Structures are given as C-alpha cells and as structure tokens.
Amino acid sequence: MTSRVMMILLEERLYRNIFASHFAALAIIFPWTSGNLFHVAWQGNFESWVQDPLHVRPIAHAIWDPHFGQPAVEAFTRGGAMGQSEYSLFRVYRWWYTIGALMKIFIFGALFLLFLSAISLIAGWLHLQPKWKPKRFVVKNAESRLNHHLSTIRVSSLAWMGHLVHATIPASRESTLGGIISYLYYRIPKG
Known part of the structure; x- marks a missing residue:
C-alpha cells in the first residue's frame, strides 16, 4: 500500500x-x-x-x-x-x-x-x-458537524424555554396538574 x-x-x-x-x-x-x-x-x-x-x-x-x-x-x-x-x-x-x-x-x-x-x-x-x-x-466535514451541534443547541434551548413557560411558571402558581397533585398530597392528613 x-x-x-x-x-x-x-x-x-x-x-x-x-x-x-x-x-x-x-x-x-x-x-x-x-x-x-x-x-x-x-x-x-x-x-x-x-x-x-x-x-x-x-x-x-x-x-x-x-x-x-x-x-x-x-x-x-x-x-x-x-x-x-x-x-x-x-x-x-x-x-x-x-x-x-x-x-x-x-x-x-x-x-x-x-x-x-x-x-x-x-x-x-x-x-x-x-x-x-x-x-x-x-x-x-466541519460544516455538517457545526450544523448538527448548532441545531442540537437550538432545539434544546427551545425545549427548555417551552418547559419554563408551560411547566415552571404555572407550577409556581400551582395551576398545573403537578401543582394540584402537590397541593392534594400535602393537604391530605397522614395517618
């Protein structure tokens, strides 16, 4: 060779x-x-x-x-x-x-x-x-690697923003299912 x-x-x-x-x-x-x-x-x-x-x-x-x-x-x-x-x-x-x-x-x-x-x-x-x-x-190919990493960062940033807007803010106001569950969980007498 x-x-x-x-x-x-x-x-x-x-x-x-x-x-x-x-x-x-x-x-x-x-x-x-x-x-x-x-x-x-x-x-x-x-x-x-x-x-x-x-x-x-x-x-x-x-x-x-x-x-x-x-x-x-x-x-x-x-x-x-x-x-x-x-x-x-x-x-x-x-x-x-x-x-x-x-x-x-x-x-x-x-x-x-x-x-x-x-x-x-x-x-x-x-x-x-x-x-x-x-x-x-x-x-x-550096361009394809860069596109892959940037698209991963973009998607994860959008997912995190969606979580913050649709899960975290309502949870802090206890207006989600998780908030209702935690409200009921802590208010039910343990015995």
Whole structure:
C-alpha cells in the first residue's frame, strides 16, 4: 500500500475512534449526574424544604460511616433528619423548585439518565463496528458537524424555554396538574 492510502486509513480510524469516544463520555456523564440527583432525592429532605424553605435547611445526603462515634453522630445529626447527614450547599434544591419539581417523585425521574447512558454505550459500540462506522466525509466535514451541534443547541434551548413557560411558571402558581397533585398530597392528613 502506498503511504497516501495508509494515511487515509489511519485518519478514518482516528475519526471513528474520536466519534465513538463522544458517546463513551456521555455514557460516563449521564450515570454520574443521575447518581447525584438520585441520592439527594433519596436521602434528602426536599419535600420538607418545599413546605418551609426559610426554616428547613436542605440535606444533601446521609453519612453512613461505621467509624463515627457518638459525639460525631450528635454533631452531624441535623434537624429533621433521622441520622447524621450533611447540608446541601450547592443550591440544587432551589434549582429543582425553580424548574417546577415540587415532589421527590419528579427528581427520581433522573433515573432516565441511566437509560440514556445505556443508549450512549450502545451507540458508541455500534459506531466502532465496520457496518456502522461513520463515513470519512461526514466526520471530516466541519460544516455538517457545526450544523448538527448548532441545531442540537437550538432545539434544546427551545425545549427548555417551552418547559419554563408551560411547566415552571404555572407550577409556581400551582395551576398545573403537578401543582394540584402537590397541593392534594400535602393537604391530605397522614395517618
């Protein structure tokens, strides 16, 4: 083979690996984000904080360390917590409240990111297979890549704006189904 053909083959393999590595990066980011959101929703006091955000301090997660002695347990047990816990300092509770998530069940929707992670892994693996590998002109064409990324940003921006207008603003006024559900959920006597 000539050196020109070898260079083209190496270039194709390089582009294919870079293209597939983007899916691998997404497959790592999605479960990491999902895990953080899930654990704060699972071990936090989000619903209590929604009821009284001025007096309830948000809990990030419980501390499960068998080496904690009794003084440490007493020092780290926060008001409203069943055991030792750590305060949430990165304002994720306020962000969830702002986007209209008023109950924990909305936050547990972050488990959908695990599904996206699996899809990303499969897509990355498929693009490494000879049958599904991206063509050289597609990967090397900067204009098509730029159009793809810009259209993705445009669509996601429009979707976020639509969510803010049609879900968040009505939820803050409790005029949506989610607002009605949260209203009924918190007003029904527990017993």
